[in-house]
Amino acid sequence: MVGTGPAGLTTAITLARHGIEVMVVERRATQSGLPRAASVSTRTMELLRSWGLEQEIRAGGVEVEWKQWVGPTLTAAGDTHLTSFPTREQSAVLSPTAPASVPQDHLEPVLLDHLRSFGIARVEMGTEVVGLDGRTDDVQVTLRDVETRETRIVHARYLVAADGARSTVRDALGIVMRGPGRLSQAVGTEFRAPLWELLGDRRYCIYAVTHPEAAGVFVPAGRGDRWVYGVEHELAQEPSPSLTKEQSARLIRLGSGRADLAPRIERIGTFTFAAQLADRWREGAAFLVGDAAHQITPRGGTGMNTAIQSAYDLGWKLAWVLRGWTGPQLLDTYEAERRPVAAHNVARSADPHGGARLAAQELPADLGGRIPHVWVRSRADAASTLDLLGPGLTMFTNGPSAAWQRAASSIPGPPLVVHDLDAITARGMGIPRGGALLARPDGAPAGWWPSGTEPAAVLRDAIRALPTPSETADRLAEGAYAR
Numbered sequence: 001m002v003g004t005g006p007a008g009l010t011t012a013i014t015l016a017r018h019g020i021e022v023m024v025v026e027r028r029a030t031q032s033g034l035p036r037a038a039s040v041s042t043r044t045m046e047l048l049r050s051w052g053l054e055q056e057i058r059a060g061g062v063e064v065e066w067k068q069w070v071g072p073t074l075t076a077a078g079d080t081h082l083t084s085f086p087t088r089e090q091s092a093v094l095s096p097t098a099p100a101s102v103p104q105d106h107l108e109p110v111l112l113d114h115l116r117s118f119g120i121a122r123v124e125m126g127t128e129v130v131g132l133d134g135r136t137d138d139v140q141v142t143l144r145d146v147e148t149r150e151t152r153i154v155h156a157r158y159l160v161a162a163d164g165a166r167s168t169v170r171d172a173l174g175i176v177m178r179g180p181g182r183l184s185q186a187v188g189t190e191f192r193a194p195l196w197e198l199l200g201d202r203r204y205c206i207y208a209v210t211h212p213e214a215a216g217v218f219v220p221a222g223r224g225d226r227w228v229y230g231v232e233h234e235l236a237q238e239p240s241p242s243l244t245k246e247q248s249a250r251l252i253r254l255g256s257g258r259a260d261l262a263p264r265i266e267r268i269g270t271f272t273f274a275a276q277l278a279d280r281w282r283e284g285a286a287f288l289v290g291d292a293a294h295q296i297t298p299r300g301g302t303g304m305n306t307a308i309q310s311a312y313d314l315g316w317k318l319a320w321v322l323r324g325w326t327g328p329q330l331l332d333t334y335e336a337e338r339r340p341v342a343a344h345n346v347a348r349s350a351d352p353h354g355g356a357r358l359a360a361q362e363l364p365a366d367l368g369g370r371i372p373h374v375w376v377r378s379r380a381d382a383a384s385t386l387d388l389l390g391p392g393l394t395m396f397t398n399g400p401s402a403a404w405q406r407a408a409s410s411i412p413g414p415p416l417v418v419h420d421l422d423a424i425t426a427r428g429m430g431i432p433r434g435g436a437l438l439a440r441p442d443g444a445p446a447g448w449w450p451s452g453t454e455p456a457a458v459l460r461d462a463i464r465a466l467p468t469p470s471e472t473a474d475r476l477a478e479g480a481y482a483r
């Protein structure tokens, strides 16, 4: 694994959770202290919840409603608009969790600690990949100690390049990025100031101010009064504009509408908006994931979420192959299944109006074709159907499950756990009395059967031909899972 950003850590955790030993190298000596992503989506939170990390993640963020506020200054009258993230009320129906406003520099250390807790991951900070020789059955990687400049060679069965937008591995593999690399540029100022006091009960995920001299966005960046103020510029402005601390403080005062505000400026950085996709995400035993495979502008808040969800997809598929639960052809489905989602989010982020889309438009991309969330009535521990998904296959039945249990224990393949649901929960899942639904670890349905089916025969076929989510989506459209 190359990189301890969200993509690298998610892949490594998913492998470690399956008992696979993994080596992770990271160029930086310590993790990044930049807040960057602050919008953690519903599906990403569902994955973090499934690892027991939901509370730890939320502890580093702020409680907000998923609406954008727009006004001339933070203290003037303004309007609120819905975003592509569901509101609290929508989340309560859709999911056992909800999006979180948490900065990336809180999320990453939580993920790294979780990875280390398995005791089977070797994490080498201050170590970079400087070259590789990829063959079909093995990858030879040249590593360099950033401090001593000493190099050494390691061999890996698979290599996952989660080394970000300027991926060394991608370049070494000769894979090119397609799409605009420079759409616009932005200056972000990280600062501390008591803005929540000004905002009172107007607690939202983003504030767009339209003041003629200070048009930009204020985004909460974690607990307390930590904020980011971002201003986007046309590319025509060359060289790339930046701001001094005094200029930033002045703009923040104007945007806040409080001439007496004294923001403490902590950091000012510039970044370029790009909307690109790598030509291909795999070369032999090397895979690209996250920003190495796609660059998504911050518009709509999907870059990290796409990275984490693709990394989870790659992680469980690699683990299944390495555990011998399935053949290596499963790895071909990684790009086939995740590329359409990334392409959608790349295109959306390049659209100047992409940030204004609604949850009804964007939830299909975030949630994918996962099984529905239904609270399981027969359990006392407030478990969702999503909480029952395991690392192998999970079967949900409605009514007597002995025949399904017998079939599940006799068929070779990934471990298969059967949950016999109460009638109302099963009804919410679209499982008729006597029927069954089979799901992959990511919740994508892998089979649905009415009553009267012969369990052993249909299960064997389903395991042999695990469907891709696009097939699943087609079948969902046909109503196959909703009868």
Ligand SMILES: Cc1cc2nc3c(=O)[nH]c(=O)nc-3n(C[C@H](O)[C@H](O)[C@H](O)COP(=O)(O)OP(=O)(O)OC[C@H]3O[C@@H](n4cnc5c(N)ncnc54)[C@H](O)[C@@H]3O)c2cc1C
Binding pocket: 002, 003, 004, 005, 006, 007, 008, 025, 026, 027, 028, 036, 037, 038, 039, 040, 104, 127, 128, 129, 130, 162, 163, 164, 165, 166, 167, 168, 169, 188, 271, 289, 290, 291, 292, 298, 300, 301, 302, 303, 304, 305, 306, 307
């Ligand atoms: C201002 C801003 C706001 C954003 N807001 C959002 C948001 O609200 N929601 C959202 O979903 N996304 C957002 N994003 C996007 C998000 O930050 C990225 O998509 C995310 O960081 C991608 O994760 P990654 O793990 O793929 O790459 P990275 O986070 O870039 O991690 C790559 C890692 O690889 C390491 N590395 C690089 N080269 C090597 C090498 N040769 N050897 C070893 N290690 C190497 C790097 O040091 C780095 O730690 C935002 C981005 C910015 C800039």
